[in-house]
Amino acid sequence: MRWIQVSKTDNFPLKEGRCVTIEGEDVAVFNLGDRFLAVDNACPHRGGPLCDGIVSGDMVICPLHNYKISLETGEVKKPDVPVRVQTYETRVENGVLMIAVEMEQEIAA
Amino acid sequence: MEQLLVVGNGMAGVACVEQILKYSPDLEITVFGDETHVNYNRIMLSSVLAGEKDADEITLNGWEWYQENGIQLRLGVRIVDIDMRNRLVKGDDGSQTPFDKLLIATGSSPFIPRIEGLDKDGVLTFRNLDDTRALIERATTGVRAVVIGGGLLGLEAARGLQVRGAEVTVVHLLDSLMNVQLDDSGGQYLKSRIEQLGVRVLTGKSTKALLGNGHVEGVCFEDGETMHADLVVIAAGIRPNVELGRKAGVAVNRGIVVNDYMETSDPRVFAVGECVEHNGQVYGLVAPLLEQGKVLAATLTGNRGPQFATWTPAAKLKIMGVEVFSAGEVREKVGVDVVRYEDPSLGIYKKLLIQDHKLTGCILIGDASDSHRYMEWLRGQTDLQVRRRNLLFPEPVADKGIDVAEIPDSETVCGCMGVTKGAIIASIHANGLNTLSQLKSATRASTGCGSCTEMCQRLLKAVARDFEEEKKKVLCGCLLFSQENLREIVQSQKLKSVQEILDIYGNGVGCEICKPALSYMVDVIWCGDHQEDRSARFINDRVHANIQRDGTFSVVPRIRGGVTSPNELRRIADVADKYSVKMVKITGSQRIDLLGIKKSDLPKVWADLGMPSGQAYTKGVRMVKTCVGTEFCRYGTQDAIGTGVELERRLENLYTPHKTKMGVAGCPRNCAEATVKDIGLVGQEGSWQVVVGGAAGKSVRKADLLITVQTSEEALEAAMLFFQYYRENANYLERTYDFVERFGIEKIRKETVYGKKEEKKALLSRLQKSKLLSKDAWLERDQPVHPTQFVQIEPMEAALV
Numbered sequence: 051m052r053w054i055q056v057s058k059t060d061n062f063p064l065k066e067g068r069c070v071t072i073e074g075e076d077v078a079v080f081n082l083g084d085r086f087l088a089v090d091n092a093c094p095h096r097g098g099p100l101c102d103g104i105v106s107g108d109m110v111i112c113p114l115h116n117y118k119i120s121l122e123t124g125e126v127k128k129p130d131v132p133v134r135v136q137t138y139e140t141r142v143e144n145g146v147l148m149i150a151v152e153m154e155q156e157i158a159a
Numbered sequence: 160m161e162q163l164l165v166v167g168n169g170m171a172g173v174a175c176v177e178q179i180l181k182y183s184p185d186l187e188i189t190v191f192g193d194e195t196h197v198n199y200n201r202i203m204l205s206s207v208l209a210g211e212k213d214a215d216e217i218t219l220n221g222w223e224w225y226q227e228n229g230i231q232l233r234l235g236v237r238i239v240d241i242d243m244r245n246r247l248v249k250g251d252d253g254s255q256t257p258f259d260k261l262l263i264a265t266g267s268s269p270f271i272p273r274i275e276g277l278d279k280d281g282v283l284t285f286r287n288l289d290d291t292r293a294l295i296e297r298a299t300t301g302v303r304a305v306v307i308g309g310g311l312l313g314l315e316a317a318r319g320l321q322v323r324g325a326e327v328t329v330v331h332l333l334d335s336l337m338n339v340q341l342d343d344s345g346g347q348y349l350k351s352r353i354e355q356l357g358v359r360v361l362t363g364k365s366t367k368a369l370l371g372n373g374h375v376e377g378v379c380f381e382d383g384e385t386m387h388a389d390l391v392v393i394a395a396g397i398r399p400n401v402e403l404g405r406k407a408g409v410a411v412n413r414g415i416v417v418n419d420y421m422e423t424s425d426p427r428v429f430a431v432g433e434c435v436e437h438n439g440q441v442y443g444l445v446a447p448l449l450e451q452g453k454v455l456a457a458t459l460t461g462n463r464g465p466q467f468a469t470w471t472p473a474a475k476l477k478i479m480g481v482e483v484f485s486a487g488e489v490r491e492k493v494g495v496d497v498v499r500y501e502d503p504s505l506g507i508y509k510k511l512l513i514q515d516h517k518l519t520g521c522i523l524i525g526d527a528s529d530s531h532r533y534m535e536w537l538r539g540q541t542d543l544q545v546r547r548r549n550l551l552f553p554e555p556v557a558d559k560g561i562d563v564a565e566i567p568d569s570e571t572v573c574g575c576m577g578v579t580k581g582a583i584i585a586s587i588h589a590n591g592l593n594t595l596s597q598l599k600s601a602t603r604a605s606t607g608c609g610s611c612t613e614m615c616q617r618l619l620k621a622v623a624r625d626f627e628e629e630k631k632k633v634l635c636g637c638l639l640f641s642q643e644n645l646r647e648i649v650q651s652q653k654l655k656s657v658q659e660i661l662d663i664y665g666n667g668v669g670c671e672i673c674k675p676a677l678s679y680m681v682d683v684i685w686c687g688d689h690q691e692d693r694s695a696r697f698i699n700d701r702v703h704a705n706i707q708r709d710g711t712f713s714v715v716p717r718i719r720g721g722v723t724s725p726n727e728l729r730r731i732a733d734v735a736d737k738y739s740v741k742m743v744k745i746t747g748s749q750r751i752d753l754l755g756i757k758k759s760d761l762p763k764v765w766a767d768l769g770m771p772s773g774q775a776y777t778k779g780v781r782m783v784k785t786c787v788g789t790e791f792c793r794y795g796t797q798d799a800i801g802t803g804v805e806l807e808r809r810l811e812n813l814y815t816p817h818k819t820k821m822g823v824a825g826c827p828r829n830c831a832e833a834t835v836k837d838i839g840l841v842g843q844e845g846s847w848q849v850v851v852g853g854a855a856g857k858s859v860r861k862a863d864l865l866i867t868v869q870t871s872e873e874a875l876e877a878a879m880l881f882f883q884y885y886r887e888n889a890n891y892l893e894r895t896y897d898f899v900e901r902f903g904i905e906k907i908r909k910e911t912v913y914g915k916k917e918e919k920k921a922l923l924s925r926l927q928k929s930k931l932l933s934k935d936a937w938l939e940r941d942q943p944v945h946p947t948q949f950v951q952i953e954p955m956e957a958a959l960v
Contacts, residue, residue, distance in 0.1 A: 055955040065694035099710040102698035111671040
């Protein structure tokens with residue numbers, strides 16, 4: 051696993067998502083006030099841009115068809131379907147948001 | 160025929176009469192009530208105060224019921240004396256009424272503590288419908304109210320006043336709220352929830368005097384502190400009304416003493432309800448009192464047999480969003496196990512008291528969803544030995560209908576009205592019931608305190624052929640209020656941001672349903688002078704474009720009245736080329752739609768177009784569709800283009816509950832299809848018809864005529880009046896065609912075009928204020944609300960591959 055410096059935390063407004071392209075993958079980053087959460091920016095349903103969804107607690111609601119997705123686990127909570135999006139670990143260092151990418155991904159790339 | 164005289168027209172007395180009637184007795188019944196209302200549900204007064212119910216919604220038995228059953232009803236008469244020798248009661252109106260049997264159901268009165276200055280104006284109690292009305296009248300925005308007493312009634316009164324706009328402080332003598340029903344920890348949990356709602360709570364505070372000259376102006380405490388108050392509500396408990404018992408010469412302790420058959424010490428005198436003492440206990444809650452009524456009805460009609468047994472006390476706080484339930488003996492004792500669960504950040508506190516594997520008491524705060532189960536354990540004295548590991552959380556069940564199936568038919572579901580599961584099922588079958596309100600009117604189940612509503616729903620779901628969930632009026636699960644309620648709250652509490660509303664009145668979190676609705680609400684109520692929170696808006700309203708299925712956006716510039724120019728069209732064509740627009744489409748309402756634009760290109764597209772936003776992506780003012788009117792058309796009778804463009808200018812950039820489409824047609828041929836628009840102007844020779852509530856979408860509806868006027872200016876004003884009225888009164892996502900049907904065009908006319916001059920002026924001035932604060936959303940291209948509003952963020956370090 052490797053940490054990548056993404057952007058200054060100021061660039062992520064409270065309770066909104068922003069899309070960042072990391073190693074070719076679109077990642078949706080959310081500022082929940084007390085923490086940052088990151089998931090793949092594509093709804094497992096029809097690929098809707100999750101970064102544009104409304105945040106409800108630790109969930110995001112896809113703007114296309116209202117799929118409800120947990121930002122903590124990546125699971126789809128509504129409707130009840132057994133699919134998930136990938137989640138990414140985040141941390142903040144010196145006011146900069148960092149996201150972890152898997153080594154496997156690097157090797158595969 | 161024997162004369163039965165009932166003193167008291169409250170819940171217990173009348174419920175007992177209902178039971179008596181079931182025996183078809185040979186009795187002539189007269190009921191005296193000192194209030195001037197027919198029998199109503201006193202438990203629901205808190206809901207009336209809080210604006211959740213209307214006063215006439217809580218009537219239990221209307222006039223017809225008394226008539227149909229041959230009952231003489233005398234209202235507004237207080238019985239002041241009893242002459243037992245001649246068997247007469249004397250009323251405060253000088254009347255004398257004979258009786259053979261006397262039923263005392265006088266209930267109780269507020270306990271008034273010793274405080275100086277109680278006679279001042281503005282000092283009220285909270286006990287009956289008149290009190291409630293007086294409180295509603297006085298609890299206007301900004302009024303400082305002090306409620307003395309932090310018990311059930313005091314807290315419900317406080318919240319009701321606060322919802323109506325008052326600044327409320329609850330003063331409680333002891334250190335812990337609801338000290339009769341809760342323990343200290345429970346009281347603390349309750350206190351913090353109540354404070355969270357915006358009600359101030361002072362505990363351990365004794366009130367010494369009420370200050371003021373004529374009208375109350377303040378409260379002085381024993382510790383010397385004082386505080387301002389325009390309104391003081393005394394809610395320090397109740398006392399049984401026993402005077403008539405004394406006058407009748409029957410045994411009286413704290414209440415009128417009765418035995419298991421509900422007989423007093425005199426065979427001609429009976430008593431029921433809060434004025435009664437049985438086995439040393441006086442009851443103030445509805446369920447046992449109705450049970451008393453049943454027993455007494457048997458005794459009184461010569462069917463003596465049923466006995467009243469000591470009842471487990473149970474109480475539920477009726478404040479929306481504050482769940483508090485308490486039952487049985489809640490004090491800890493030696494030999495009693497205490498099982499506890501608490502989560503301070505969720506505000507959940509549960510405590511069960513268990514002795515010899517049997518539940519003896521319980522407290523639930525923050526989550527009372529299991530109250531029914533615990534009540535069953537308490538009443539049934541269920542052996543819990545095998546369930547000890549699952550006391551606080553029910554064992555997970557695979558079969559969701561099992562809890563309904565497990566309950567025996569004889570078990571009471573509705574404790575207030577005494578309806579068993581068997582009776583409910585029988586009624587569902589016999590009457591073909593499918594909805595909760597049908598069940599309510601057929602069986603009266605769930606019409607009391609409402610705590611069994613959930614169980615009744617589940618029974619219906621399990622049994623009814625075509626079960627229908629009733630449309631809930633609440634906005635969503637995050638805040639359990641109707642939109643109408645919320646509008647009042649937002650206004651009276653001066654809430655200007657979505658988060659504030661969610662924190663105080665909801666779950667603090669919000670969802671995709673309530674956030675946009677509340678965003679609209681604060682905008683319209685404060686005429687644009689609110690705290691805008693873009694995170695609560697749908698993506699379309701964050702970037703002012705319509706999101707498409709592939710995540711790109713569509714752009715629709717404003718072309719007022721559908722009138723464009725070669726230059727404008729050239730710019731549109733250039734933009735389409737430059738940004739590789741996937742499709743240029745002329746829409747159904749004379750608009751040009753540029754499809755397939757990337758979010759990050761939006762500001763540049765808008766700048767290159769040099770045209771304002773057509774608001775095609777939002778719940779707002781769309782373009783005004785026009786015909787060519789008098790300018791070119793040989794049939795035209797009115798200037799449709801000029802009037803349409805002016806209408807659009809006056810309303811553009813404003814937001815509405817749902818999209819608002821408009822049309823202006825220059826003659827009755829109606830080429831602009833104005834009669835199927837939300838607002839339409841149809842020109843005629845020498846006049847305009849202003850029509851509203853039309854639709855040609857999922858629904859097709861011909862608009863209703865609002866008014867016919869002579870000049871274009873009058874037509875525009877009528878349209879603006881309706882427009883603002885719709886903005887202020889419709890629910891979010893309610894189109895004008897639903898709104899007009901729900902409100903009725905006559906009411907709308909009365910409150911807009913036929914309204915008083917001041918009312919019309921006020922509507923227009925609020926519209927004007929909103930308009931002044933509004934602006935073309937596409938100007939955010941130069942002044943984004945956040946630096947990354949339209950930006951795709953690039954990682955600082957390019958990842959090494």
